[in-house]
Amino acid sequence: MFTTLGKYILLIRLSFKKPEKFSVYWGEIMREMVSIGIGSMGIISIISVFIGAVATIQVAFQLASPLVPRSIAGSISRDSTILEFSPTISALVLAGRVGSSIASQIGTMRVTEQIDALEIMGVNAPGYLIAPKIFAGIIMVPMLVIYSMVLGILGGYLACAITGDIATTDYVMGLRDGFQPIIIQVALVKAFFYGFIITSICAYQGFYTSGGALEVGQSATTGVVYSCIFILFADLIITSAML
Amino acid sequence: MIEIQDIYKTFGDNEVLKGITATFEAGKNNLIIGGSGSGKTTLLKCIVGLHEPTKGKVIFNGEDFTTMSFEERVPIRKQIGMLFQNSALFDSMTVEENIIFPLNLFTDMSKSEKLDRANFCLERVNLKDKNKLYPSELSGGMKKRVGIARAIAMEPKYLFVDEPNSGLDPKTSIVIDELINELTQEYKITTVIVTHDMNSVMGIGDHIIFLHQGKKAWEGTNKDIAHTDNQELNDFVFASKFTQAAKEKL
Numbered sequence: 001m002f003t004t005l006g007k008y009i010l011l012i013r014l015s016f017k018k019p020e021k022f023s024v025y026w027g028e029i030m031r032e033m034v035s036i037g038i039g040s041m042g043i044i045s046i047i048s049v050f051i052g053a054v055a056t057i058q059v060a061f062q063l064a065s066p067l068v069p070r071s072i073a074g075s076i077s078r079d080s081t082i083l084e085f086s087p088t089i090s091a092l093v094l095a096g097r098v099g100s101s102i103a104s105q106i107g108t109m110r111v112t113e114q115i116d117a118l119e120i121m122g123v124n125a126p127g128y129l130i131a132p133k134i135f136a137g138i139i140m141v142p143m144l145v146i147y148s149m150v151l152g153i154l155g156g157y158l159a160c161a162i163t164g165d166i167a168t169t170d171y172v173m174g175l176r177d178g179f180q181p182i183i184i185q186v187a188l189v190k191a192f193f194y195g196f197i198i199t200s201i202c203a204y205q206g207f208y209t210s211g212g213a214l215e216v217g218q219s220a221t222t223g224v225v226y227s228c229i230f231i232l233f234a235d236l237i238i239t240s241a242m243l
Numbered sequence: 244m245i246e247i248q249d250i251y252k253t254f255g256d257n258e259v260l261k262g263i264t265a266t267f268e269a270g271k272n273n274l275i276i277g278g279s280g281s282g283k284t285t286l287l288k289c290i291v292g293l294h295e296p297t298k299g300k301v302i303f304n305g306e307d308f309t310t311m312s313f314e315e316r317v318p319i320r321k322q323i324g325m326l327f328q329n330s331a332l333f334d335s336m337t338v339e340e341n342i343i344f345p346l347n348l349f350t351d352m353s354k355s356e357k358l359d360r361a362n363f364c365l366e367r368v369n370l371k372d373k374n375k376l377y378p379s380e381l382s383g384g385m386k387k388r389v390g391i392a393r394a395i396a397m398e399p400k401y402l403f404v405d406e407p408n409s410g411l412d413p414k415t416s417i418v419i420d421e422l423i424n425e426l427t428q429e430y431k432i433t434t435v436i437v438t439h440d441m442n443s444v445m446g447i448g449d450h451i452i453f454l455h456q457g458k459k460a461w462e463g464t465n466k467d468i469a470h471t472d473n474q475e476l477n478d479f480v481f482a483s484k485f486t487q488a489a490k491e492k493l
Contacts, residue, residue, distance in 0.1 A: 020348045113331040116293055120403075121345045122320030124313070 008204050015130040015203075020123060025132060032136035036098050036199075040144055043097060044090055048148040051085045052077070052155025060165040070166050074156070074174020079183060081152035083243075087187045088235050090148045091194035094141060095227035099202035102133055103223035106206025107216040115207070130203040134196060141195030142188050149187065186242045190235060197230045244268055245290065245401065245433055250299035252285055259285045260296070261457040269400075270431040272424055272447045274438060277454035278479055283437045284328075284405060286454065290435065291325060291403055292316060303401065321349055324394030324432075326423075328406040330386040332378040338365070338389050339374035342396045349397065364392035368422060384415035388422070395426060402427065404436040408443060416440060420447050441480060444468065453479070 019025040056077040063072055106129055109115050118125040153175065160171040202223035209219040245267040252260040259282045267273040275283045288294040290301050292308060301308045303319050311319075332341050342361040346352055352360065365371055368388040378386060387407060394402060404423060408416035424447045427434040438444065444451060448465035455475040463471065468480060481487045 024347050108334075112329055112334075113327045114333055117325065117327060117331040117333075119293065120291055120320060120323055120325045121348070121397075122317040123345075123348060 007208070008200075011126055011130070011204055011207060012134075012200055014124065014126040015134065017124050017127050019127055019131075025128070028128070028132035029135050032132045033140050035101075036094075036133075036136045037140035037143060040094055040097055040140075041147065043093060044144050044148050045151055047089060047093055048086065048151035049155035049158070051089060052081055052152030053159035055080055055085060055152075056156035056159045056171070057163060057165060060160075070170040071174035071177060073166050074171040075177050076174075077156045077171075078153060078175050078179070081156070082149050082183050082187050083239075084235075086148040086152050087145045087190040087194065088231065090145055091141065091191070091198065091231045092228055094144070094194070095198050095202075095224050095231060098137070099198045099224050099227045100220040102199060103202040103206040103209075103220040104216050106130075106203055107209035107219040110207065110209045111212055111216060126207065130200070130207065133199045133203055137195035137199035138192050139195070141198070142191035145187060145191040149184075182242070186238065189242065190238050193234045193238065194231050197234060198227045201227045201230060244304060245435070246300075246302040247286075247290060248300040248302065250286065250289055250301070251297045252282070252289055252294060253297045259457050260289065262299070263452075263454070263457075263459050265452050265459065265462065267433050267435050268450065269433045270428060271434070271449040272427055273433070273435045274444060274448045274451045275435065275454060276437075276439060276444055276448075276451055276479070277460075278439065281454040282457045283439075283454055287403060287405055287435065287437045291323060292320075321345075321397055322400040323403065324397065324399035324401070325403040326387065326390045326394050326405065326407060328409055330378070330390040332386060332389055332393070334378055336377075337374065338370070338376050338378070338381070338392075341378070341389060342393050345393070345397050360396060361392075364396050365389075367395065367426075368392045383410050384412075384419065387411065387415075387419050391419075391422060391426070395430075398430070400432060402432045402434040404434065404438075406438060406440075407436060408438065408440045413442065416442060417446070423447065444480070455479075 056073060059073045059076045109129070115125050115129070118128060157168060157171055160166045160168045202220075205219040205223035205226070209215050247263060247265050250260050250263045251258070263286060275286060277283050285294060289296045296309060299309070306319065308316065308319060333344065336344065339358070339361050342364050343357045346357045346360060361374065365373060368391050370385060370388050370392065373381070373385070373389075378389070381389065402423070407419050407423060411419065420443050423434060423436065426432060436443065445465050445468070448468070451463055451465065451468065452459055453461040453473070453476050461471060461473045461476045468476070471477060
């Protein structure tokens with residue numbers, strides 16, 4: 001375990017060495033941002049709307065009591081969407097979509113000697129392949145989480161409008177009632193670390209792939225599994241530290 | 244010129260290279276031959292720095308490569324071109340982008356100069372007008388030629404080639420061999436080729452070292468090979484009835 005941790009830290013350190021030419025790396029960062037950010041908007045849109053809607057319906061069901069104001073469903077739905085569903089569920093989905101892509105892309109480059117070709121040229125392969133992905137991850141995952149929050153809350157509104165369990169005016173009143181801005185900060189701190197975890201762990205798994213196609217698949221799977229575990233671990237630490 | 248001195252390489256308990264010493268001169272095709280598992284590719288990877296030798300030195304024009312840090316190696320690496328067994332072209336880039344890639348990172352050439360250089364390299368390997376194709380759209384022989392074009396883009400002093408003819412038909416193999424030979428002669432490159440293709444050995448082997456079980460078992464030229472008394476080399480070179488018949492004619 002300590003060997004793996006040491007290799008991971010050394011790889012990340014190598015990744016952040018001074019680039020050979022900044023303009024080439026900048027282009028790579030932009031390309032990765034498009035791939036991670038724009039490329040994930042579809043799946044994030046779908047899960048956010050549905051999770052927001054389901055959360056609102058379930059809260060409305062559980063709080064179906066004449067003693068509880070109906071608008072409370074909006075407040076609970078808002079807080080759980082912003083604090084937990086949008087950052088963590090999005091990150092778990094992104095670990096599957098982005099993480100597996102990173103691990104298999106770098107793993108394929110390893111087994112087809114493309115990484116060796118980079119090293120022969122004198123290119124710092126971890127810097128060229130991994131650093132742009134990490135930068136793109138820590139920038140785009142928080143942006144995707146903000147996007148997910150908006151859509152999650154919109155999903156809750158749509159659920160109210162379609163099912164009629166709660167009046168939309170009650171839902172909106174609940175959203176505005178007792179809002180604490182720190183929950184946005186907590187969500188964005190989580191998203192920042194999730195972005196780092198997904199990109200760096202999956203890149204590590206890909207970079208140290210050896211063998212052939214089978215091992216590339218295994219690296220992608222291992223990368224996603226470890227990313228999910230560390231996302232949940234980071235979720236616990238950040239939540240307990242900030243709230 | 245490249246000198247390798249007493250190179251040893253061990254993986255765990257497995258000693259793959261056992262004290263190999265050789266000199267590879269500029270303007271010559273230096274071939275490393277041997278059976279499967281003899282340590283050819285490991286030796287090549289030790290020379291280019293993809294593996295660190297357990298013991299021994301690799302010297303590029305008087306500079307000890309083995310003791311250098313990654314940063315210290317960069318100026319020498321810029322003078323190295325390498326053609327990999329499976330070409331190792333970057334899948335996400337077009338042919339032209341593959342060739343321009345090292346120029347982007349290590350030169351201050353303008354865009355038009357880089358394009359001119361890419362076109363020159365592609366013309367040199369007879370692949371004009373293939374600039375915008377992706378590696379997946381190329382045949383095995385074309386990939387090898389693009390690999391050579393990328394390897395010569397930085398005008399290297401040293402060219403390393405790993406199994407240039409693997410997976411190619413005999414005719415394309417000869418084309419690739421001739422291309423490597425022409426470039427070596429034309430630019431006075433120190434070329435080191437790992438192969439077990441006997442057509443390459445007989446066709447372009449100016450200087451050959453034969454590895455057997457991790458040791459240098461024989462050294463000479465393609466003219467010497469037919470008359471060698473080395474049993475291991477004879478068993479390797481004249482393994483088939485066809486080559487035995489050819490030897491008898493010699």
